[in-house]
Amino acid sequence: MEETEKAERKKVILSGIQPTGVFTLGNYIGAVKNWGKMQDEYHCAYFIADLHSLTIRQDPAALRRQSLDAFALLLACGIDPEKSLVFIQSHVPTHSELSWVLSCYTQFGELSRMTQFKDKSARHADNVNAGLFTYPALMAADILLYQADMVPVGDDQRQHLEFTRDIATRFNNLYGSTFKLPEAYIPKAGARVMSLQEPTKKMSKSDENQNAFITILDEPNVIINKFKRAVTDSEKEVRFSEGKDGINNLMTIYSVFTGKTMEQIEAEFEGKGYGDFKLAVGEVVVEEPREVRENFKRYIADKAYLEQVYRAGAEKAAAISARTMTKVKKKVGLLASL
Ligand code: AQP
Numbered sequence: 001m002e003e004t005e006k007a008e009r010k011k012v013i014l015s016g017i018q019p020t021g022v023f024t025l026g027n028y029i030g031a032v033k034n035w036g037k038m039q040d041e042y043h044c045a046y047f048i049a050d051l052h053s054l055t056i057r058q059d060p061a062a063l064r065r066q067s068l069d070a071f072a073l074l075l076a077c078g079i080d081p082e083k084s085l086v087f088i089q090s091h092v093p094t095h096s097e098l099s100w101v102l103s104c105y106t107q108f109g110e111l112s113r114m115t116q117f118k119d120k121s122a123r124h125a126d127n128v129n130a131g132l133f134t135y136p137a138l139m140a141a142d143i144l145l146y147q148a149d150m151v152p153v154g155d156d157q158r159q160h161l162e163f164t165r166d167i168a169t170r171f172n173n174l175y176g177s178t179f180k181l182p183e184a185y186i187p188k189a190g191a192r193v194m195s196l197q198e199p200t201k202k203m204s205k206s207d208e209n210q211n212a213f214i215t216i217l218d219e220p221n222v223i224i225n226k227f228k229r230a231v232t233d234s235e236k237e238v239r240f241s242e243g244k245d246g247i248n249n250l251m252t253i254y255s256v257f258t259g260k261t262m263e264q265i266e267a268e269f270e271g272k273g274y275g276d277f278k279l280a281v282g283e284v285v286v287e288e289p290r291e292v293r294e295n296f297k298r299y300i301a302d303k304a305y306l307e308q309v310y311r312a313g314a315e316k317a318a319a320i321s322a323r324t325m326t327k328v329k330k331k332v333g334l335l336a337s338l
Pocket residue numbers: 015016017018019020024026027028029030031032049152153154155156157190191192193194202203204205206207
């Protein structure tokens with residue numbers, strides 16, 4: 001088979017991350033770490049979802065800085081712009097354009113059922129804006145514009161992906177085949193890393209309690225200390241079972257970094273206390289962030305390079321997504337301008 005023919009058959013992978021803070025261990029093992037691994041096998045597109053982050057009030061200067069940091073962090077985590085399409089969402093206007101069209105094919109009732117909307121509107125009760133509500137339509141646009149086959153995300157995004165499939169199916173039924181139906185690609189372990197302080201809640205980079213999350217740029221002593229302070233339970237046994245949310249979460253993290261099963265971990269820590277276990281978790285986690293931190297320092301010091309990469313990415317993303325957008329406009333009856 002010809003090389004080009006083989007390349008054309010590669011599946012399209014797409015995912016994004018908000019520049020709402022430094023990536024957490026949850027973002028890393030639930031999403032970004034896997035993105036890097038997929039670059040050789042698939043056509044990958046990864047973006048900084050800055051439009052999504054406007055659903056929560058942001059300080060403008062901080063958002064600009066965080067967007068550049070997040071872009072540098074993507075590269076630091078191993079996303080290679082020679083292999084993958086990397087861009088910043090607001091640099092590609094088709095995302096907002098398709099989002100509007102899709103929101104006109106979305107029902108109020110289905111958006112009201114979204115868990116993330118319920119969680120975030122409870123957390124930000126003074127700012128329950130329309131963007132927070134229609135967030136899934138923008139996420140559907142992000143994915144459908146590139147005709148993505150697979151979307152690697154954490155388990156928390158499963159519901160949004162199902163919504164994306166629903167809306168794509170609805171549109172295809174009305175107007176004929178327009179969008180590819182994307183599959184969720186959710187890692188088996190680490191798909192939902194929980195807060196270290198409230199282990200029934202997912203770990204979030206915008207959590208006000210700094211001890212609740214580990215960031216991928218935290219120094220080793222900070223990582224170890226956060227694990228030492230992690231909330232567990234009043235028992236003593238390192239055992240994976242219902243109700244032991246704190247321990248289950250720490251065991252999941254340990255398992256992702258060591259490749260050990262829950263049974264192996266239970267055996268390893270039999271007769272040892274939680275203190276020893278928490279220290280061991282911290283020690284296995286520190287190595288990968290060390291490498292990411294060093295890469296990040298190098299990229300963020302070279303603004304001209306970052307600018308060149310995100311400009312080239314935006315140009316390419318605009319060209320690819322325009323194909324779908326043109327098709328959509330024609331199908332819904334918008335008069336062509338060219
Ligand atoms: N705790 C988590 N465990 C596993 N995966 C996670 N992801 C997020 N939190 C966890 C995955 O990370 C990717 C990027 O997420 P995002 O930044 O776009 O938005 P989010 O899901 O809202 O993440 P945060 O950290 O909770 O951000 P804030 O605090 O700003 O709301 C997604 O693939 C997500 O599944």
